[in-house]
Amino acid sequence: MAHISYRQALHDTLRSELQRDENVLLMGEEIGRFEGSYKITAGMLDEFGPKRVRDTPIAEEGFTGAAVGAAMLGLRPVVEIMTINFSLLALDQIMNHAAKIYGMFGGQCSVPMVIRTPGGGGQQLAATHSQNVELFYAFTPGLKVVAPSSPADAKALLLASIRDDDPVLFLENLALYNTKGEVPDTDEPGEIGRAAVTRTGSDITLVGYSRMAHVALQVAERLAADEGIEAEVVDLRSLRPLDRQTVVDSVKKTNCAVVLEDDWLTYGIGAELAASISDGAFDWLDAPVRRVAMAEVPLPYAKPLESAALPSADDVVTVIHQTLDAVGRRSDRVGAR
Amino acid sequence: MSVDTAAQPVAETSHEPELVQLLTPEGQRVPHEHYDSLVADVTADDIRAMYRELVLARRVDSEAVSLQRQGELGLWPSLLGQEAAQIGSARALRPQDHVFPTYREHGVALHRDVDPVRLLALFRGVDQGSWDPAQSHFHLYTIVIGAQTLHATGYAMGVQRDGAIGTGDPGRDTAVMAYFGDGATSQGSVSEAFIWAGVTNAPVVFFCQNNQWAISEPLERQTRVPLYKRAAGFGFPGVRVDGNDVLACLAVSREALQRARDGEGPTLVEAFTYRMGAHTTSDDPTRYRLNAELEHWRLKDPVERVKAYMVRNDLADQAFFDELSDESDQLAERMRAECRSLPEPAPTSIFDHVYVEPTPGLVEQRDGMAAYLDSFADEEVHQ
Ligand SMILES: Cc1ncc(C[n+]2csc(CCOP(=O)(O)OP(=O)(O)O)c2C)c(N)n1
Ligand SMILES: [Mg+2]
Numbered sequence: 001m002a003h004i005s006y007r008q009a010l011h012d013t014l015r016s017e018l019q020r021d022e023n024v025l026l027m028g029e030e031i032g033r034f035e036g037s038y039k040i041t042a043g044m045l046d047e048f049g050p051k052r053v054r055d056t057p058i059a060e061e062g063f064t065g066a067a068v069g070a071a072m073l074g075l076r077p078v079v080e081i082m083t084i085n086f087s088l089l090a091l092d093q094i095m096n097h098a099a100k101i102y103g104m105f106g107g108q109c110s111v112p113m114v115i116r117t118p119g120g121g122g123q124q125l126a127a128t129h130s131q132n133v134e135l136f137y138a139f140t141p142g143l144k145v146v147a148p149s150s151p152a153d154a155k156a157l158l159l160a161s162i163r164d165d166d167p168v169l170f171l172e173n174l175a176l177y178n179t180k181g182e183v184p185d186t187d188e189p190g191e192i193g194r195a196a197v198t199r200t201g202s203d204i205t206l207v208g209y210s211r212m213a214h215v216a217l218q219v220a221e222r223l224a225a226d227e228g229i230e231a232e233v234v235d236l237r238s239l240r241p242l243d244r245q246t247v248v249d250s251v252k253k254t255n256c257a258v259v260l261e262d263d264w265l266t267y268g269i270g271a272e273l274a275a276s277i278s279d280g281a282f283d284w285l286d287a288p289v290r291r292v293a294m295a296e297v298p299l300p301y302a303k304p305l306e307s308a309a310l311p312s313a314d315d316v317v318t319v320i321h322q323t324l325d326a327v328g329r330r331s332d333r334v335g336a337r
Numbered sequence: 338m339s340v341d342t343a344a345q346p347v348a349e350t351s352h353e354p355e356l357v358q359l360l361t362p363e364g365q366r367v368p369h370e371h372y373d374s375l376v377a378d379v380t381a382d383d384i385r386a387m388y389r390e391l392v393l394a395r396r397v398d399s400e401a402v403s404l405q406r407q408g409e410l411g412l413w414p415s416l417l418g419q420e421a422a423q424i425g426s427a428r429a430l431r432p433q434d435h436v437f438p439t440y441r442e443h444g445v446a447l448h449r450d451v452d453p454v455r456l457l458a459l460f461r462g463v464d465q466g467s468w469d470p471a472q473s474h475f476h477l478y479t480i481v482i483g484a485q486t487l488h489a490t491g492y493a494m495g496v497q498r499d500g501a502i503g504t505g506d507p508g509r510d511t512a513v514m515a516y517f518g519d520g521a522t523s524q525g526s527v528s529e530a531f532i533w534a535g536v537t538n539a540p541v542v543f544f545c546q547n548n549q550w551a552i553s554e555p556l557e558r559q560t561r562v563p564l565y566k567r568a569a570g571f572g573f574p575g576v577r578v579d580g581n582d583v584l585a586c587l588a589v590s591r592e593a594l595q596r597a598r599d600g601e602g603p604t605l606v607e608a609f610t611y612r613m614g615a616h617t618t619s620d621d622p623t624r625y626r627l628n629a630e631l632e633h634w635r636l637k638d639p640v641e642r643v644k645a646y647m648v649r650n651d652l653a654d655q656a657f658f659d660e661l662s663d664e665s666d667q668l669a670e671r672m673r674a675e676c677r678s679l680p681e682p683a684p685t686s687i688f689d690h691v692y693v694e695p696t697p698g699l700v701e702q703r704d705g706m707a708a709y710l711d712s713f714a715d716e717e718v719h720q
Binding site for chain 2: 029030033034055056057058059061062085086089124126128129266295296297298300301302303304305307308309
């Protein structure tokens, strides 16, 4: 076990995969000499050379499409897109080609590529650099989408993504890069499509992924300490395939749920989760599933406005209180103390 | 055998190319067969006015960089080194011509009478852009690389539809100017803008400031041919100009803009210059480029060469330089003071500009937020 940052876990894993398999190569803007916008690829150009660590022109559609082609030949390109926002310039290559080639070409060739890209607002990067559009990819059959929230999962899921024979969108998060945690030394790939219960509790289920899985844990600890409320936290880890069962099993135990998401409410991933919960655990629900999401506006650049638009831990607590109040559970709890 | 598959630059991109120059780095006026006529009307007053704008643009920039360092701005992309490319091209514009900038065209903004404090407000993050592009004919900053070249092309198609080209009326015929960088030329959007403008003969000038770098990526990463040569493939002229020579930038831009206004279609101008500073205040260029390169370009300084020209030809006395220095100090002082007193926006303003007519759903969200914020105000009163 090593106690390292999310950033370090990604770096170490990429490096060991480059060492393990000579078909693995990295492509992206600024990943070589500049070592990546967020320094995930530090030192790799020197160690592996320009054929395996390729600085690309500023052409997102170009290098993503080229990675699709390289993957069709059996290489395992790991593409870095500076932010998920710029993946929109490559949307055609991702949705229409990476996700479709295996099916449209009769299973004759697969596309074993990974697109690593961070999402996340809160860094004052303004509306076109702060969106969380993983929903587009989670919506698309043929793609896998993983979104680890801890350094250990970052490692395990990156290993799994690179070794997977299908295209994987690997979602990172700007706010998570410096977070630390225990990471096993062994190279054991994680299972794509398996959620984790990261905290057990019996009062309410909180569901999130990426940064919001982190926020959910923090809120749960705070509620336990301050109010004696025991929340169970489900970290989805993977958006497609989606592990509905783990979510439903938790709700059957707690009888109510709040879903946390870092993007817009309407048509969001929270809506999918709410529907999945009512499908799978309707008879167990004591209250409607509530969602916490950001304001439905382009995210402003101004710090106070950005904070006003993004969901905060306080917002989550408020919605949890409302949900528990609706089932009369909080007064019990508070009364018992 | 091992073959290095990384593209080798062709000689021309790494060496000084053939380019239009009217003022040498030493401030010597060199004749040019074709372009002399385009600046024949430039008087000593014009030279002084040009110099003034170069100095003020540089001052606006350095003041903004220091405000950012003091924590007053979130970020600032410096124009240092690109003053001549910006002021020379901007001075070729007519009032009705419309400009689509990137995020670095503070000199063009200055010339278009956009108050530098408006730029500070944007980068301080107290508003989302507060100058009126319809009035200044200077559009708001675009950050997604290359996108504005398409917007400029579309705007130019509108100009064409309005019949505001080729009438011979100097107050009516209109050109559109799209600024972008060397790195941007790799984007599909820029090639598509070239295609569109080419086939529709749109009145647009593509003004590429080739400052040799796209963050940490040198020009060789984006192209194997000199950028101005790309225009030929799209069917319109391309020209490379010394981007540190304000007079040459004026001449070349005047010709290109006039072609557009006359209905003769697009031109690609490549202003060969250098980004003397960091990409933005959050970048450290010493990590990826050599000091020698910086020193090489320092000798070609766009502001100093005009001063040398003025001194050499007795175009200004000490009083002129002193007054300009005072004016520049006053501008900096005003920027500092006004920047610090810019009002903070209200949280509910996030809902203001999502739609021209707010939707009921948004009105509900805004009212909800207002009520929530009010509940704290009450708490404070009661405590
Ligand atoms: C579509 C897109 N991809 C990547 C970026 C990140 N980015 C911001 S500035 C920049 C470099 C642009 O270089 P260039 O066009 O030469 O302009 P310069 O900054 O040198 O003025 C990059 C890659 C972006 N803003 N938009
Ligand atoms: Mg550049």
